[in-house]
Amino acid sequence: MARRLVLGDLRVQELEHSSGRVSYTILEADGSVRRLADGFLRSCSGGTDRTYAYLLVDHLRWLEFEGLAAETVSLQDLKRYMGAVGAEFRGPYGRPWRQGKRPYGQSALDTTAACLKGFYLHASAHGGSRELAEEFSRTRLPTKSDRRRHFLGHAIQEMPTNPLRPTRTVRRRHPKMPPEGARGALYEEFHSARDRMMVTWLADGGFRIGEFCGFHLIDLHLREGAACGECRGPHVHICHREVNPNRSRAKTKPEWTIRDGVVTGGAVRRASPAMIHTYFDYMTTEYxxxxxxxMLMVQLHGKNKGQPWSTAGARQVLNRAGYRLQLGKINPHEFRHLFATNVLDAADGNTLIARDAGGWASATTVDEIYGHADVHDPKFAAALDRVWEEQR
Known part of the structure; x- marks a missing residue:
């Protein structure tokens, strides 16, 4: 089964296999497969192939617009492309190959650099430029942060490098939080045990919506001393699955397995008493x-009643409730931002604790996003008032 997702001369095509797995490829205007891109996307893991497909189709459109070919493009051409997709200024002709989309941000540029490196290394093995492959195959000396991230870091002699990756600068981001009192207002607004459970789990667990909707009942170890032996208190295992019926999947991909009917591995996250309470309320009344x-989350109404609940359905429920309460659009990821901020405050700014509590890959990411003073924080305001009073 195939479904067209993007219009244009080149387009991304979603392919649903009989096993339930979903993959992605790139098609020409006449419906034929772009062989080189298809071969590269087949080599990518699940989740990554979707992201790379959309980044790659932008790049291939740019090649056609510039009159270039993937087999002969140079490193200088690729650097020019990275500058084009990240530029705020559109130029006299705009961005015709991107159909008026916004420029890439720092994270998207990093991902694009990784995508292009993988694509052109794959191309070099199928008749592409060997000189370009040599540029992408160069290495560099490891930094202190590289050594800290690797076990036995003293044994690292070299690290791979990517000439397309832009210089990363530390920039403070201000994540959007849910409106003040949104959790309590939503909890009172929802009459469904499922929807109340969603609000509680997003706020207390800091889950991404794909992680939450992707839970299976077997992933939940909500009693003390679970058989997995990986956490003494109540907890859940976040497991990346490619064949969930609702197509939700976790972003992180730690190894996991099922032994004697017990899930082990994955990303382990603690469960609060409120999470356990809402879970049993939902399971005994609506499941x-x-x-x-x-799967844990199911649809409660309509022709698909009892089927797994999709992330789109969860987002719609939150959005409708937000507008009813005059809170505006509520994004489920806002609760993850709030969770991280609360954990960081409770841990006296310890980014390692916040990293492990929320499942971030790096404490540096936590510091960049949440590790800065909030101008609306009462402590921040009190400190300024004290300084101003001393000056007076």
Missing amino acids: PRDAGHG
């Missing part, structure tokens, strides 16, 4: 007894 899919 269908005949659900054979084994």
Whole structure:
């Protein structure tokens, strides 16, 4: 089964396999497969192939616009492309190959650099430029941060490098939080145990919406001393799966397995008493007894009643409730930002604790996003008032 996702001479095509797995490829205007791009996307893991497909189709459109070919493009051409997609200024002709989209940010540029490196290394093995492959195959000396991230870091002699990756600068981001009192207002607004559980789990667990909707019942170890032996208190295992019926999946991909009916591995996250309470309320009042899919969140109404609940459905429920309460659009990821900020405050700014509590890959990411003073924080305001009073 195939579904067209993007219009244009080149387009991304989603392919649903009989096993339930979803993959992505790039098609020409006549419907034929772009072979080189298809071969590269087949080599990518699940989740990554979707992101790379959309980044790659932008790049291939640019090649056609510039009259270039993937087999002969130079490193200088690619650097020019990276500058084009990240530029705020559109130029006299705009960005015709991108159909008026916004320029890439820092994170998107990093991902694009990784995508292009992988694509052109793949191309070099199929008749592409060997000189370009040599440029991408160069290495560099490891930094202190590289050594800290690797076990036995003293044994690292060299690290891979990417000439397309832009220089990373530390920049403070101000994540958007849910409106003041949104959690309590939403909890009172929702009459469904499922929806109340969603608000509680997003706020107390800091889950991404894909992680939350991707839970299976077997992933939840909500009693003390679970058989997995990986955490003494109540906890959950976040497991990346490619074949969930609702197509939700976790972003992180730690190894996990099922042994004797018990999930081990994955990303382990602690569960609060409120999370456990709302879980049992939902399971004893609304969860269908005949659900054979084994997933935690289900649709409660309509023709698909009892089927796994998609991330789109969860977002719609939050949005509708937000507008009813005159809170505006509520994004589920806002609760993850709030969770991280609260943990960081409770841990006296310890980014390692916040990293492990929320499942971030790096404490540096936590510091860049949340590790700065909030101008609306009462402590921040009190400190300024004290300084101003001393000056007076």
